[in-house]
Amino acid sequence: MALPNQLATTPARKFAVTLLAWLAAIGFALPLLWMLAGSFRTGTDIFTNLYPLSWKLFIPTEVTFDNYATLMVGEFGLSVANSIFVTAVTVIVGLLICAMAAFALSILRFRGAAFVFALVVLSFLVPFDAIAVPLANLFRTWNLDNSYLGLILPGLANGFAIFVLRQFFMNIPLELAEAARVDGLGWWGIFWRIYLPLSKPALIGAGFTLFLFQWGAYLWPLMIGTEPSKVLGPIALANLAGQFEVDFGAIFAGAFLLTLVPLILLLIFQRQFTESLASTGTKG
Amino acid sequence: MRNHRTLAAMGIALSATVMLAACTSGSEAGGGDGPVEITMIGADLPEVFAPLIDAFEEENPEITVTYQNVPFDQYNNVLQQRIGGKDAGVDVYLADAGAIGSLATKGFLTDLSEYRDQVEESSLPATVEGNMFDGKLWALPMWTSLQYLYYNKSLLDAAGIAHPSIESDDRATWEDLTTDAKSAQAAGAEWGLLFDQTDRYYQLQALPESKGGGSGATGDDLLTADVTNDGWIESMKWYGSLFEDGVAPRGVETDQMVQLFAGGKAAYFVGGPWSLTPILEADSKVDYGIAPNPMFDGGTPAMPTGSWNIAISPATDALEASKKFIEFASLDAEGNAISAQEVIIPPTNVDSFSDYITKMDGQDAPNTDGMGELTLSELEDSAVNRPNTPGFTQMQDVLGRAFSDIRNGGDVEETLQKAQDELQGLWDRL
Numbered sequence: 001m002a003l004p005n006q007l008a009t010t011p012a013r014k015f016a017v018t019l020l021a022w023l024a025a026i027g028f029a030l031p032l033l034w035m036l037a038g039s040f041r042t043g044t045d046i047f048t049n050l051y052p053l054s055w056k057l058f059i060p061t062e063v064t065f066d067n068y069a070t071l072m073v074g075e076f077g078l079s080v081a082n083s084i085f086v087t088a089v090t091v092i093v094g095l096l097i098c099a100m101a102a103f104a105l106s107i108l109r110f111r112g113a114a115f116v117f118a119l120v121v122l123s124f125l126v127p128f129d130a131i132a133v134p135l136a137n138l139f140r141t142w143n144l145d146n147s148y149l150g151l152i153l154p155g156l157a158n159g160f161a162i163f164v165l166r167q168f169f170m171n172i173p174l175e176l177a178e179a180a181r182v183d184g185l186g187w188w189g190i191f192w193r194i195y196l197p198l199s200k201p202a203l204i205g206a207g208f209t210l211f212l213f214q215w216g217a218y219l220w221p222l223m224i225g226t227e228p229s230k231v232l233g234p235i236a237l238a239n240l241a242g243q244f245e246v247d248f249g250a251i252f253a254g255a256f257l258l259t260l261v262p263l264i265l266l267l268i269f270q271r272q273f274t275e276s277l278a279s280t281g282t283k284g
Numbered sequence: 285m286r287n288h289r290t291l292a293a294m295g296i297a298l299s300a301t302v303m304l305a306a307c308t309s310g311s312e313a314g315g316g317d318g319p320v321e322i323t324m325i326g327a328d329l330p331e332v333f334a335p336l337i338d339a340f341e342e343e344n345p346e347i348t349v350t351y352q353n354v355p356f357d358q359y360n361n362v363l364q365q366r367i368g369g370k371d372a373g374v375d376v377y378l379a380d381a382g383a384i385g386s387l388a389t390k391g392f393l394t395d396l397s398e399y400r401d402q403v404e405e406s407s408l409p410a411t412v413e414g415n416m417f418d419g420k421l422w423a424l425p426m427w428t429s430l431q432y433l434y435y436n437k438s439l440l441d442a443a444g445i446a447h448p449s450i451e452s453d454d455r456a457t458w459e460d461l462t463t464d465a466k467s468a469q470a471a472g473a474e475w476g477l478l479f480d481q482t483d484r485y486y487q488l489q490a491l492p493e494s495k496g497g498g499s500g501a502t503g504d505d506l507l508t509a510d511v512t513n514d515g516w517i518e519s520m521k522w523y524g525s526l527f528e529d530g531v532a533p534r535g536v537e538t539d540q541m542v543q544l545f546a547g548g549k550a551a552y553f554v555g556g557p558w559s560l561t562p563i564l565e566a567d568s569k570v571d572y573g574i575a576p577n578p579m580f581d582g583g584t585p586a587m588p589t590g591s592w593n594i595a596i597s598p599a600t601d602a603l604e605a606s607k608k609f610i611e612f613a614s615l616d617a618e619g620n621a622i623s624a625q626e627v628i629i630p631p632t633n634v635d636s637f638s639d640y641i642t643k644m645d646g647q648d649a650p651n652t653d654g655m656g657e658l659t660l661s662e663l664e665d666s667a668v669n670r671p672n673t674p675g676f677t678q679m680q681d682v683l684g685r686a687f688s689d690i691r692n693g694g695d696v697e698e699t700l701q702k703a704q705d706e707l708q709g710l711w712d713r714l
Contacts, residue, residue: 044566047540048547051474051533062567075330137369145373223365226352227323228330238355242328244558244627246539 032259033058038252039067046248067253075228076254079236084261086148086232087214090155094210095203097156102165103191107177117166124159129219136223146227155214161206164276168202169195204269205276215262233258320605321348322375325366326592327356328627336623340612347605349376360677367392367597375600376609378426381590382485382670382680385417385506389674389714393422394596394603399615406615411632414669415593423595424614425632427624430662431480431487431588432655433461433575434545434553434563436473440464443471443551448575450654452661455576455585458494458522461552465531468551476531478541480555483687485680486588487554490668491519493586494579499671500683506673507714509707511683511700519580520700524690534692546570554578557628557644557659564648572651576662585666591629630659678710 008014034057038046041060049056071077104110105117135154136145144150172195180190196203221232231239237254240247266273326333330351337349352374354362360383366374368390379387387393397420403412411425433456435448445464448456465476481487489499497515502508510516526532536544545553546566553559554577563572577587594610596603612619620633621640628647630640644656673679686703690696 042567043562044543044547047536047543048549050536133365133369136365140369140371140373145371222354222358222362226325226354226362227350228352235355238357239329239353241356241539242332243356244328244332244556244629245561248540248543 035252035256035259039249039256040064041249042066043246043248046252064249067247067249070247070250071253071257074236075231075239076233076236076250078229079231079233080257082148082230083215083233083258086151086155087211089148090152090214091207091210093152094156094158094161095207098158098161098206098210099165099196099199099203100191101157101162102169103195105162106166106169107174107190107195108187120159120162122159124163128154128213132219132223136220139224145224146230147225148230150224151221151230151232152214154220155210155217158206158210158213161209164206164209165199165202168199172198201272201276204272208265208269208273211265212262215258319346319348320602321350322600322602322605322609323350323352323373324376324378324609325352325354325363325374326378327354327359329353332626333623335625336613336619339619339622340609343612344605344608347608349609360680363387363392364390364677367599370599371597372599372601374597375602375606376594376596378592379423379595380592381411381414381428382672382676384415384422384593385672385674386676387595388417388420388422391598394598394600395420395422396424396596396610397421399424399611402615406617406634407632408634408637408663410589410663410667410669411593414590414672417672423593424610426594426614426620427591427627427629428632428663429556429589429591429629430659430667431490431554431556431577432559432658432662433578434555434559435573435575436545436548436551437571437573438548439468439471439473439551443468443473445551447573450573450575450658452576452585452658452665456578457581458491458578459581461578462522462526462531465551466529469531473549473551475533475544475550477526477552478532478545478550478554480541480553480559481538482536482541482691483538483684485683485687486590486670488523488683488687489670490577490586490588491523491580492516493668494583495519496583499668501671501673501675501679506671507675507711509679509704509711511686511704511707512697516700517696520690520696522580523687524693524696527691528693545572557630560628560647560652574652574655574658576658577666579666586668587662587666588670589663589667590669630663675707675711675714679707682707682710 008017037058037060040063042062042064045061049061101120105113105120139145139150139153144153176194177190180194185193216234217232218234218238221235225231226235233254237251237258240251240254324333324337330353333351337351340349341347360380363377367377379393384393400421403421403424407425408428411428412421415421415423415425433448437447440447443464445467448461461477465473469476479487492511492515493499495515495518497513497519498510500509500511500516502510527534532541533544541550542553542555542559542562544550545555545559546563548568548570563570577585579585594613596606596610600606613623614620614633617633617635620631621636624631624636624640631637641656641660644659645653647655670676671679682703686699689699
């Protein structure tokens with residue numbers, strides 16, 4: 001597939017490509033902007049300005065900070081802290097586990113390696129939602145419901161992250177590991193001192209996979225962690241809609257806050273993330 | 285050797301974390317003779333039940349009640365998973381009217397027949413009936429509900445349309461209302477007639493019922509789907525035409541419609557007593573009035589009713605404490621009144637209910653003048669309960685999707701036929 005800079009060979013083409021890129025960017029940004037504008041207006045103001053379509057959709061007529069104030073007093077603040085904690089532990093511990101598994105599957109030669117790898121691939125072909133209900137029942141019998149561990153565990157070993165990391169590790173010249181072995185470095189040293197430092201983009205890509213799985217998780221925490229002290233962000237957000245009263249302003253504000261974290265992370269790691277997408281499996 | 289030691293250390297650290305976490309959550313289970321902790325799950329904000337729980341804990345200091353909120357849209361499925369999985373972490377939960385038969389059949393409810401005489405004495409008869417299935421009482425009534433026709437006086441005046449009567453005997457017809465709604469739109473109203481819960485069986489069941497189409501569940505065991513009769517088709521054609529003709533907007537979902545009425549954009553709105561809250565909290569309050577839920581020309585009056593009932597999970601390990609709590613929330617007049625304190629919804633205890641009725645008129649006088657009397661006559665004369673079919677959960681899901689399709693322009697006959705086939709298929713498997 002041609003890249004934009006390969007298409008934009010003449011000034012006219014360059015203009016067209018730029019225009020298209022901007023249109024696509026605006027298309028993605030509009031819902032976010034609407035959400036942001038909605039977080040500063042009352043529920044009535046949000047919906048009364050839906051029709052007819054006008055600039056009023058994006059500019060609040062009367063700015064209010066009440067929605068953010070509402071979020072501060074309820075369970076939402078705690079739920080965001082819970083989400084950050086659960087996601088951070090998942091990413092750090094999960095990356096270590098996935099990277100170790102990927103290292104073993106790409107470098108170490110052991111009986112049944114192909115079978116284990118096939119299992120890993122199979123594991124990410126089965127949607128998590130399909131196994132969530134029986135798994136939640138198991139977790140409950142192990143007393144892991146309403147605990148951080150129960151929320152974190154299913155996100156740790158991610159088949160896709162292992163697959164991505166393994167593909168990346170396979171492309172690191174084996175000679176490096178062999179030279180290190182000759183010099184007396186153990187497998188752990190090779191993993192920790194050679195493979196990990198060389199794999200930053202892949203680690204960031206895999207880290208994002210783990211992050212997004214946990215940050216956006218809804219079904220699992222709904223089944224395993226509804227106790228007020230363990231509630232995660234997405235559940236607290238859905239809880240803002242009661243059966244009889246729905247605080248839309250607060251929902252918009254909450255949704256914006258929950259979007260902010262991945263947005264900031266993507267901005268910081270944008271370069272490495274794109275690199276990881278571009279390099280996985282194709283680097284040679 | 286070094287790498288093995290590191291791996292072993294990590295292994296030990298990981299196991300220690302697992303054990304620590306297991307101990308932490310294990311200790312929460314409590315037990316013994318000490319204080320008892322019970323957990324209640326429901327689908328409303330914690331603030332709604334905080335006064336009830338506080339009042340109960342004050343009277344019963346040895347029992348602590350923890351409330352867990354589950355989002356309404358996933359509520360029935362979470363119940364299925366948790367109660368079905370024999371989760372001892374749930375003791376008391378709220379069961380929706382109509383779902384009692386379905387929950388009882390699955391074994392998700394504790395038989396409460398011992399309370400039958402007491403509850404018949406303390407609660408409104410129709411609400412007790414809704415909790416009976418197979419000759420047994422499965423939950424205690426807590427709240428009930430009804431629907432009103434709200435109208436925007438200024439928008440009707442601008443179009444020269446007479447205000448609808450507040451008398452139940454003189455209720456408007458859907459046909460006349462549609463004509464008036466269109467006239468109001470021609471005179472400046474953005475929307476004509478809106479429904480609070482666009483895709484929910486709770487509110488829309490009343491339409492085919494008024495046309496003589498029934499609830500959709502027939503047969504001795506209420507497991508024969510019947511949503512393709514004339515009553516259903518005609519009433520749904522009328523419903524679809526509201527959106528087709530632009531009397532109501534397509535892109536606005538359940539729970540969002542009230543915001544349009546509260547914002548002064550709609551001439552008529554059909555909603556519950558709880559709709560008063562957003563109307564009163566709007567940036568600038570509309571001048572509104574209240575009338576009985578309309579009916580079809582030549583049909584019968586039909587108005588949605590029923591609400592949350594309070595039940596005990598069979599998996600509970602704190603049965604006595606749970607019983608005390610549900611007694612307080614339903615049988616005790618004071619407790620029942622406190623349960624409905626934060627939401628404008630009628631409590632079911634006879635004493636709490638009459639207290640609620642006397643306060644209705646004063647909610648927002650003069651707009652709510654006569655609301656108490658109207659509430660009484662509507663609940664007595666035109667309330668239609670949801671069918672207590674063992675397949676209620678499936679019915680709610682399948683018809684919810686059908687309503688949404690009809691609202692978005694799907695062919696009525698085809699959509700209802702498809703829904704009927706799907707529903708019957710699901711029910712045959714029960």
